[in-house]
Amino acid sequence: MEAIIERCAGLDVHQATVVACVLIGEADRKPHKEIRTFSTMTRDLEAMRDWLKGHGVTHVGMESTGIYWKPVHTILEGHFELIVANAHHIKNVPGRKTDVKDAEWTADLVRHGLVKPSFVPPPPIRDLRDLVRLRRSLAEALATEQNRTLKLLESANIKLASVVSQVFGVSGRAMLKALIENTATPQEMADLAKRSLRRKLEPLALALDGRLTEHHRYLLAFHLRRVEAIEADLRALDERIEEKAQPYAAQRRLLRQIPGVDDRIAVAIIAEIGIDMTVFGNARRLAAWAGVCPGNHESAGKKKSTAARKGNIHLKTTLVQAAVCAARTKGSYYKDKYHRLKARRGSQRAAMAIAHKILVAVFHMLARIVPFKELGEAFLDQQARTRTTTNLVRRLNNLGYDVLLRPKVAA
Known part of the structure; x- marks a missing residue:
């Protein structure tokens, strides 16, 4: 060498x-x-x-x-x-x-030039990445603390989660504080419900009639303080992330055009890959680096099935989250493609495939500063129609026929 x-x-x-x-x-x-x-x-x-x-x-x-x-x-x-x-x-x-x-x-x-450099983003992107990853950790901690609170309520036979979909909403939180104070009857606590929840006053009173001891009230107050502290930290962190992400407002507006990508996901994507796509070269390398494409395992001329490649776990989970949201977007090409793949390959592989498509779109949009082009929910049907027509015409030509295609006149 x-x-x-x-x-x-x-x-x-x-x-x-x-x-x-x-x-x-x-x-x-x-x-x-x-x-x-x-x-x-x-x-x-x-x-x-x-x-x-x-x-x-x-x-x-x-x-x-x-x-x-x-x-x-x-x-x-x-x-x-x-x-x-x-x-x-x-x-x-x-x-x-x-x-x-x-x-x-x-x-x-x-x-000898045999070392392939890893992607290290510039300092501003690294700062934004640290904040976004910290926010994700705090959000997971908040969910964990909320689950602990729900388990505590179940242990005291308080069935609030069976009646209220948002236990930590305005009405649910007021009832939790009333449970801690232990000065109101179940009917009085149920009367704290707001808006549409007031239609469930009788089920609420039954759900709040449990066996809450002083020990339970102590733990419930402890968990509720933890939840409120994490929520305050999240609000402060959101303000800091917005400040650090301000220079990338144009790129965020571009990425928000993609189905399933909201402002928070757009910031998370920019924090992981930056805005300079020349460091990756092409979309395929970026997809391999992110771990949203299948691995290669070929031996003796035979290709074997392999799991998805290992990559940036933070970016991968963000893209899969965006893919699941895109699969619920009406009129989207991603929705139609997801459900076609889900029927054949299952929901997890379908979500990974849509995540790959979203990342490819992100690469080209950031590399060329172009808007997102929505193909529409009928794109695959039209593509299949064109492909079928072309194949049938070719087969008839091979059999010695001249084919003239003419649209059928509606009755």
């Missing part, structure tokens, strides 16, 4: 130390090698940066080891061509393994 980079470095990153290997030399000669070990304290990382710059290093490669690569990347960013590689892609052959040998192997791969 011929070397293509004359001055490069490989880093073996750990929690407390970084082993750096510098290779310097022309392509047709054996390179000069220098190895040093640095601490991961900020001052030592800055010293490593200066040491690399002193050797004229242009390219630096490292593995994406947990989160330990991030502070190293932050300090070196803007000074070198950084290559953050998937650890599975640059794994050394089995044998003697040391930190020094890992650094040497990474540097040698970088020198």
Whole structure:
């Protein structure tokens, strides 16, 4: 193999130390090698940066080891061509393994251009990504806390969830607080219902007549405080996300044209892939990176069925959520395609296929700044009609007939 980079470095990153290997030399000669070990304290990382710059290093490669690569990347960013590689892609052959040998192997791969860089978004997108992922974690925590509250109510034989669809709505929350205070009868608590829920006053009174002890009331107050605290955090986080996502308002408006994609999903997609599609090259690479396309498993000329590829789990779940919403959008091509696939392959594979189509649309819309083109719910029927007509005409031509197609006159 011929070397293509004359001055490069490989880093073996750990929690407390970084082993750096510098290779310097022309392509047709054996390179000069220098190895040093640095601490991961900020001052030592800055010293490593200066040491690399002193050797004229242009390219630096490292593995994406947990989160330990991030502070190293932050300090070196803007000074070198950084290559953050998937650890599975640059794994050394089995044998003697040391930190020094890992650094040497990474540097040698970088020198020969054999390391495929992972996608690392620019700092503004990284900040937005952290906020969006934090919001998702908080939303999951809120759902968990609400489920704990519902289980507590069931243990006290309070059947509120059987009558009220939104237990944590305005009416439900007022009844929960009344249960905690323990100063009202079931009929009086049922009378706290608002609007259409007032039609269920008698079932509500029966549902609120349970065996709520002082222990239950303590736990219910505890859970309700937790729910309200998480909701307050979510509101504050939404304001911060809106502020960080303001520069991408035009891209958000574009993505909202896609069926199933609302403003929150549009922000989540931008936070994961950014707005510069040149880093992915084409839509197929983006789909493979996101993990919304099938894997490849071929041996001896036979292709075997495989599960979907592993990819960005945050982006994948967001796209599947959008696909499920798109399948409920009236007049949408995605809805018709989803139900056709669901009948043959099941709901999960159908949702994954629609997620793939949504991501392909996102790629082209962001790459070319073009609006979404809705094919319509009748597109597949029209396509099948055209295909059937073409096939039948070709078969008749092969049998020696001249075919003239003429639309049938309505009776």
